Amino acid sequence: MSTRIELKELTKRFGGSGSGGILAVDRVSFKVEGGEVLGFLGPNGAGKSTTMKMLTGFLPATSGSASICGFDVAARPLEAKRCIGYLPEGAPAYADMTPEGFLTFCASVRGLTGEAGRKAVARAVERTNLEGVLRQPVETLSKGFKRRVGLAQAILHDPDVLILDEPTDGLDPNQKHEVRALIRELAKGKGSGDGGRAVVLSTHILEEVEAVCTRVVLIARGRVVADCTPAEFVAKSRFHNAVTLEIVTPDRADVPAALRQISGVSGVEDVEAVDAGAGRRVRCVVLAGKGKAVAHEVSHLVKARGWEVEAMRVEAGRLDDVFRDLTCASG
Amino acid sequence: MQGTLPIFRRELSGYFATPVAYVFIVIFLILTGIFTWQLGGFFERGQADLRPFFDFHPWLYLFLIPAVSMRLWAEEHKSGTIELLMTLPVSRGGAVAGKFLAAWAFCGVALALTFPLWITVNYLGDPDNGAIVTGYIGSLLMAGAFLAIGACVSAATKSQVIAFIIAVVICFLFLLAGFPPVTEFLKGAQMPEAVISAVTSFSFLTRFDAIAKGVIDLRDLIFFSTLIACCLVMNAFILEAKKA
Numbered sequence: 058m059s060t061r062i063e064l065k066e067l068t069k070r071f072g073g074s075g076s077g078g079i080l081a082v083d084r085v086s087f088k089v090e091g092g093e094v095l096g097f098l099g100p101n102g103a104g105k106s107t108t109m110k111m112l113t114g115f116l117p118a119t120s121g122s123a124s125i126c127g128f129d130v131a132a133r134p135l136e137a138k139r140c141i142g143y144l145p146e147g148a149p150a151y152a153d154m155t156p157e158g159f160l161t162f163c164a165s166v167r168g169l170t171g172e173a174g175r176k177a178v179a180r181a182v183e184r185t186n187l188e189g190v191l192r193q194p195v196e197t198l199s200k201g202f203k204r205r206v207g208l209a210q211a212i213l214h215d216p217d218v219l220i221l222d223e224p225t226d227g228l229d230p231n232q233k234h235e236v237r238a239l240i241r242e243l244a245k246g247k248g249s250g251d252g253g254r255a256v257v258l259s260t261h262i263l264e265e266v267e268a269v270c271t272r273v274v275l276i277a278r279g280r281v282v283a284d285c286t287p288a289e290f291v292a293k294s295r296f297h298n299a300v301t302l303e304i305v306t307p308d309r310a311d312v313p314a315a316l317r318q319i320s321g322v323s324g325v326e327d328v329e330a331v332d333a334g335a336g337r338r339v340r341c342v343v344l345a346g347k348g349k350a351v352a353h354e355v356s357h358l359v360k361a362r363g364w365e366v367e368a369m370r371v372e373a374g375r376l377d378d379v380f381r382d383l384t385c386a387s388g
Numbered sequence: 389m390q391g392t393l394p395i396f397r398r399e400l401s402g403y404f405a406t407p408v409a410y411v412f413i414v415i416f417l418i419l420t421g422i423f424t425w426q427l428g429g430f431f432e433r434g435q436a437d438l439r440p441f442f443d444f445h446p447w448l449y450l451f452l453i454p455a456v457s458m459r460l461w462a463e464e465h466k467s468g469t470i471e472l473l474m475t476l477p478v479s480r481g482g483a484v485a486g487k488f489l490a491a492w493a494f495c496g497v498a499l500a501l502t503f504p505l506w507i508t509v510n511y512l513g514d515p516d517n518g519a520i521v522t523g524y525i526g527s528l529l530m531a532g533a534f535l536a537i538g539a540c541v542s543a544a545t546k547s548q549v550i551a552f553i554i555a556v557v558i559c560f561l562f563l564l565a566g567f568p569p570v571t572e573f574l575k576g577a578q579m580p581e582a583v584i585s586a587v588t589s590f591s592f593l594t595r596f597d598a599i600a601k602g603v604i605d606l607r608d609l610i611f612f613s614t615l616i617a618c619c620l621v622m623n624a625f626i627l628e629a630k631k632a
Binding site: 110113114115116117135138139141143145146147149150151152153154158162163165166167168210 | 391405476478
């Protein structure tokens, strides 16, 4: 393991200096090690893209620093850029070029010419399944193919650091699945050096994080509000370890009160009478207190009372709930 | 100058991959033809030289060159490819140079395709070929100056139309600087002699006129080269300023 990406108090203020202007990114610090797939989360406008643009050296930082593979992005931009594969938001590519021409161009800019260039392009094309459209102008390609051209461009030189800005945004479910599978596979690649490849991908699609990431950094209004594993992230939810229960009982009005008696239960929510089953069915969510597991106690109570269980499910937590909590709170 | 060569190649082949190159070259050749034979009175003059051909170049370039330069950066800004280009390991200077040189080489190709005129004039008479070569060099230099101005303007906007219009206006000012009515006007406005000569010295017309006659003055060469260099440096600065 070696540190691939390091951000120190990275700050970006647009328009005006001092306290004027818009603070887009506010003292963001974190490190990414080789082998990690970091999901960079945040609502639209939180500063995800701006942070990535500073990481890749497109935008200069107002203060603070970023380094890629040990090269400071501001002081040694060329060395840093050589280590990065970057997919900008929307995967821009020269519209009148063919994927083949475009990739060959990107390879030659990266110093891969002649045989080495052909090999690099062939490998990237194979991994992104672009064989069928190599000679078609980029502007005639579907969104999914365009995205793949962008990804192919990013992995041409087998970079140690892969930065992907919303790689699955605007794709259909099949394409999303494909791109995610590709990202997972790319993360396994070891990069040119040893120590593994670091992948940073931004998204506001939460399932993506669970699907591909080993770590989550959530930012809101330019600040980091969470930095943990996806499991820890989900555990922040008040629905973590909550039990969703659907039971049949003659006296359904008593159910919430009885459940609240259990030690460790912090509340019973979403109590809902279900009309099916002769009006004796009830559904509710039993919330567990922080760090408590209540499933066992709940099932005991169910047995003791002789309730008939229609459904019972322990939740890991709700991503969108954590997302909302963390990004809306602390104004 | 990291990345100049691949960018140069991409840009140059980009011209020929789209109709832009062919439309431009055909129009350029038709217009040079019309200007030389019809308006320039090539035959009526009874002289074996290419003066009527070169005399119209400044006016032709005024509109055609901004049409070439307008897309250089504006298109990149518009389509977002600028972000891709600037995050590849290329230096800003390298990208500016690559794009400029490609556009310049393209203009060079268009200019070179006027060679039938040169053959014609050699067939008809016994021209001073040295003067003609000088004329071509001067014309290419002037095209470079127009292009550098246009590239600089193009870097500042994402609209190609704006890039075109502003470039035409700026080039027009450079042309007019030495136009007799302007000089007369400045004299009439009681401008000091230093100002008038300063303004006149920026004129493309006067400087190109000298070169087209076959007189290579080092000062004229330096003028065009410096102007190109300044515009390209400014181009790089505008790119930097526009991102922040």
